[in-house]
Amino acid sequence: MADDISFRSFFMAGFECSSHRRPDGLRLDLIRATGHDQHALQDYLSCADLGLRTVRDGLRWHLVEAAPGRYDWSSWTPMLEAAGQAGVEVIWDFLHYGTPDHLDQGGDGFIDAYARFAAEAVRVHRAVTGRAPFVCPINEISFFTWAVRTGYFQPAGPDEAGWFKRRLVGAAIAGAAAMRAVDPECRFIWAEPLIHVLPQRSRAEEGEAAEQARQGQFEAFDMLIGRSAPELGGNPAFVDAIGLNFYPDNQWYFGGSTIPLGHHDYRPLADMLAEVFERYGKPLLISETMAEGSARSAWLHYVCSEVREAMALGVPVRGICLYPVTSYPGWDNMRHAEVGLFSTPHSDGKRRVHLSLADELARQRALFDGLR
Numbered sequence: 001m002a003d004d005i006s007f008r009s010f011f012m013a014g015f016e017c018s019s020h021r022r023p024d025g026l027r028l029d030l031i032r033a034t035g036h037d038q039h040a041l042q043d044y045l046s047c048a049d050l051g052l053r054t055v056r057d058g059l060r061w062h063l064v065e066a067a068p069g070r071y072d073w074s075s076w077t078p079m080l081e082a083a084g085q086a087g088v089e090v091i092w093d094f095l096h097y098g099t100p101d102h103l104d105q106g107g108d109g110f111i112d113a114y115a116r117f118a119a120e121a122v123r124v125h126r127a128v129t130g131r132a133p134f135v136c137p138i139n140e141i142s143f144f145t146w147a148v149r150t151g152y153f154q155p156a157g158p159d160e161a162g163w164f165k166r167r168l169v170g171a172a173i174a175g176a177a178a179m180r181a182v183d184p185e186c187r188f189i190w191a192e193p194l195i196h197v198l199p200q201r202s203r204a205e206e207g208e209a210a211e212q213a214r215q216g217q218f219e220a221f222d223m224l225i226g227r228s229a230p231e232l233g234g235n236p237a238f239v240d241a242i243g244l245n246f247y248p249d250n251q252w253y254f255g256g257s258t259i260p261l262g263h264h265d266y267r268p269l270a271d272m273l274a275e276v277f278e279r280y281g282k283p284l285l286i287s288e289t290m291a292e293g294s295a296r297s298a299w300l301h302y303v304c305s306e307v308r309e310a311m312a313l314g315v316p317v318r319g320i321c322l323y324p325v326t327s328y329p330g331w332d333n334m335r336h337a338e339v340g341l342f343s344t345p346h347s348d349g350k351r352r353v354h355l356s357l358a359d360e361l362a363r364q365r366a367l368f369d370g371l372r
């Protein structure tokens with residue numbers, strides 16, 4: 001297996017940091033909307049108190065580079081300092097969907113602009129913390145591509161199958177190379193959706209299309225390591241860990257409904273993890289997982305049980321990230337989404353802990369500690 005990777009804690013917390021524009025033009029900024037920008041230190045301390053000493057968080061490129069080539073890091077350096085003060089390590093998303101308004105994602109300058117931004121961010125991280133960062137260079141290339149192609153995000157570039165995915169991978173590879181040139185100790189974690197797709201039983205002829213859709217989850221990874229589209233410059237050295245985002249609705253019938261947990265067509269998560277490891281031979285990370293409302297504790301129980309099963313089969317899973325770890329306003333309509341361990345800040349500035357999920361987390365931490 002390739003060089004291993006380890007984190008400060010097996011269980012992690014992820015802060016929703018999407019900052020894209022919706023099709024109606026509204027800019028989302030979930031770091032601000034959840035109050036995380038004002039409460040970063042307390043948020044990190046609260047995570048550490050519950051044993052979550054590794055977190056996922058994000059930069060807001062649209063704030064850092066509001067004008068072309070001019071960087072203002074004031075939205076990020078306080079978060080770097082807060083993480084150091086709280087004693088947590090951070091996996092930083094450098095592009096969580098949102099790009100600056102002056103930049104055309106389909107234009108000629110996009111890839112170079114991203115590489116310059118990423119390199120400068122690495123310099124700042126080293127200057128502030130004295131360490132190289134853990135980086136998720138571009139979050140969910142597969143979902144990002146789907147969202148642009150379907151109009152869920154604002155469009156970019158020609159309407160050609162696969163064009164934008166190749167563009168994002170090209171930017172990711174150029175950024176990784178630029179970051180390593182600045183600081184060779186950078187470690188890269190890539191987060192992509194983990195899915196399962198089956199044909200509807202009444203439409204057996206859809207089997208090939210369903211499998212093609214399922215295989216699509218591997219396209220970005222294959223390009224990043226150079227297994228496909230080698231002209232983009234992919235290399236296994238750019239992938240230190242494979243992050244997999246897995247939610248309750250990540251299994252569905254092609255062109256149909258979600259496959260519910262417990263249904264005989266529902267594929268065990270352990271099997272899905274084993275397939276990814278067999279394909280790539282890289283350490284894995286559940287980089288996002290969470291359910292909403294009263295389903296939170298039961299979902300964490302299921303995911304953890306399946307991860308232990310995968311580990312018993314020899315799959316090197318290095319962590320599970322509760323994402324999002326705080327409640328947040330929904331992308332589409334700003335509805336209040338009750339997820340994660342923590343509420344939005346109350347009038348006293350403090351978040352409330354979801355006790356049932358905290359109890360389940362404590363039980364699961366004890367079970368995983370017993371495996372070491």
